[in-house]
Amino acid sequence: MYRYNKNTVLIMIYDLIIIGAGPAGLAAALDAKYLKLKTLVLDAGVAGGALSQSYPWKGVDSYLGFNNMTGKEVAEKIADHVKSSGADIHEMEEVTDIEGTGPFIVKTEKAEYQANAVIVATGIRGVPRKLSVPGEQLEGVDNQVQDPDKYRGMRVLVVGGGDSAADSAIGLYEAGASVWLAHRRDELRATDENREKLEESKITLLWNTEISSINGDGKVESVSLVNNQTGEKSRLQIDSVILCIGSAPANNCIQSIGVKTENVCIKVDENGMTNIPGIFAAGDIVSKIKRILQALATGEKATYSAYKYIKNPYWK
């Protein structure tokens, strides 16, 4: 169905719009199809979310039924499943704003759409955090590893203390790079499996270590380090720096409509609904546990809640 907006631009009308086609958005879309909601999924990148955009090369852990598969393979499999169900997915179409009090107008750089309910499943990757040290703009500084094989034979410093840093360091080491992992604390916030892999590897762990500058002429040649306990300074000859120090979610599209957030997450009730009736959220953006299965479960819950909100069935 279509209608004209006040500028006489033709806009399409949906029951439900899902923002983000990562695991949460895709799970939500599959259930929406099953529940016969007229649904549109919009993603700023490609379907699959973090799996295809952040770790396409890495083996996916602890996702029931998907062993020995990379992020890219799992992303393709789940995206193909949802696409083959006939779901309407627009890739490379970033949502910039949501307006209204229901129905909602969802705006992208390309078009405007109307929906009775919206599920926000935008993940937490947003904008990667910076170290804010000199040299961060040099060639060879990145915030994710797209293809570990490109680093074979290189000297790489990974910065960070969570699983993203651990995964990146291990992936690079297994691909044949010489790897250092620098963390500003004396302990990682990583899974036991990753800790074990790090211990078994020849990755050099630099504890209590901060980067004071990245040095080089156009591209990375070395980093200056400081031990934040002893004050000892050192310099490491390096070809590349991978910064895995988290990200600030790009929640811009929900800011003007007034969806409440807490730290980096959107606040939802037990049904996955935000403080704005008709706007739901799912996936990493709402969950303490940031894993695929959790994203799928919260995506599914958000769709069932949206269905009840839109259709008001007698059994709700």
Ligand SMILES: Cc1cc2nc3c(=O)[nH]c(=O)nc-3n(C[C@H](O)[C@H](O)[C@H](O)COP(=O)(O)OP(=O)(O)OC[C@H]3O[C@@H](n4cnc5c(N)ncnc54)[C@H](O)[C@@H]3O)c2cc1C
């Ligand atoms: C390096 C790394 C390794 C991991 N390994 C594992 C693992 O082995 N096993 C596991 O279970 N979990 C793993 N995870 C976590 C898992 O990938 C996430 O929990 C899961 O992807 C979250 O799904 P999501 O749909 O909430 O968000 P995401 O997967 O981040 O997807 C969000 C989507 O929203 C889109 N988007 C964002 N803003 C907008 C906007 N304004 N408009 C339109 N689209 C937008 C993005 O383009 C993206 O496609 C890993 C994460 C990382 C970073």
